[in-house]
Amino acid sequence: MNCPRCSLPLRDVTPDLNMPDVHGLGCAQCGGHWLSQNDLHRLEQVVDVSWVELRHIPPPEIQAELLTCPRCSPARHLNKVQSDRDRKVVLDACEHCHGVWLDGGELHAIQEKGFVSALLDAVRFLMGRK
Template sequence: MHCPKCRNEVLKPAKLEEGLPAMGCPACDGALLSLLYYRDWAERATLPSPEQTTNELSDEQDAKAALCCPKCSRIMTKYSIAGSVGTRLDLCGNCDEAWLDGGEWSTLKALELAQKLPAVFSDQWQRRVRMERTELDRVERLTRLVGHADAEKAVDVKKWLASTANRAQILHFLSIE
């Protein structure tokens, strides 16, 4: 099997974690992970707390082009892991194999998603990621329009309004000038 990103490199046996085998590319540090082996590992493993924060995460290794599965040569589908991070995982639905670009396993661990990998590939997860990304874009747009300080206050007020029982009355009051 050849690396779907490098295309010429032969994948070699590797370990993402103790007890979690994968096929790794020595050139780009990517890994082909069988979700069958992953599920077995996830049932037994406990991971320590993440060392990185989301501010330190980078998605520059993420392959932007569609990749072909090293096993069956079908096009792999890309799945976003979070709205705040541009990292996308590649999944072959035919072989049930995921391609992790170099550094993506560390990103999953830092976001505490390393033991939730199958959930990332669900429609429900992907809807939530799109909603999160949309909200981040709205806040970014508001920040450009009104400035950082006012946008931050608006976000705080929005959170407060969402949690108060008198939301409708307060919004009505605010709409009358």
């Protein structure tokens, strides 16, 4: 799978000792991560996400770019899901495979503010939409 922003191959993120069962895919260039919906659920229970390099959340014009799902074939566009709790955080979610793309910094912001549940609601809403 390639990064939806940089088109570079995503690499397995070395699992942190605190969360040995969580395997994500990360982009070395932009710091983004691809997570399955399952991974997001797991992250809810994790306090320390030190495996994620801390970066700034990209500016709105970058987040507004339409991205293509790195997993699905034929290609599908990812849907923008804005968090009600923090409008700076815009997720890209795939209606088909239910994966979520987090730009560099977003995963940390989500974890720190403790609103993974709110985001999951948004993703569920999106997935239920036809």
